[in-house]
Amino acid sequence: MYSPPEPATAQRMRTQHQWAADTLDVTCDEAGEFWGWAGRTLGRPGTIVGGRRVWLRLVTAAEAKAAGKLWEGAETAHKALGALDGHRPELLAIHDTVEDGVVYRAELSEHLDVPVISPDPVLRAPADLAPGWWDDLRTVLGTVANTATDRVAVxxxxxxxxxxxxxxVPAPENTRWVTAHGDLHWANLTTPALRILD
Incomplete structure (x- = not known):
């Protein structure tokens, strides 16, 4: 979703991503590098033994900051929600390593071979959504809302x-707090089948 970071960061992340791929026995595709903000994450599609398609995402943080909602999001969501009846990718493995005071977390997930609705969070053209797509979204978000958590996004x-x-407009005086996807937008939703990413 973002451009590659400055060259030194990009090289460091690519090196660590390849190390993670080797450690988890992932053969990454030649194409398909996806960067997060400021090079904080790097994701690539790949394959594991048996031909299963996977997504390998590498997250990085200084050792003192490798905690909290951004660091533990995938693992915590997996424990609380699982695959949401097939509506979110299954988390297959997590592997952490530390080098020179920097922590790298490799998150290996199921790869979804369905397109996102938009390449960025803003919907710039009408979305052609399958019958029942909105019903599926309503059901999935209802499941999320009814899941207990101690995490706070907003x-x-x-x-x-x-x-x-x-x-x-003023903030409402009374609010009902429920669990929600902290980054729900058009680039994190797929079609024709509904899958929720990130």
């Missing part, structure tokens, strides 16, 4: 600041 203070700033 705080009350943010709502009180953001709604007036961006929408020119």
């Amino acid at each position: 705080r009350r203070e943010y709502i009180e600041r953001a709604l007036p700033e961006f929408l020119d």
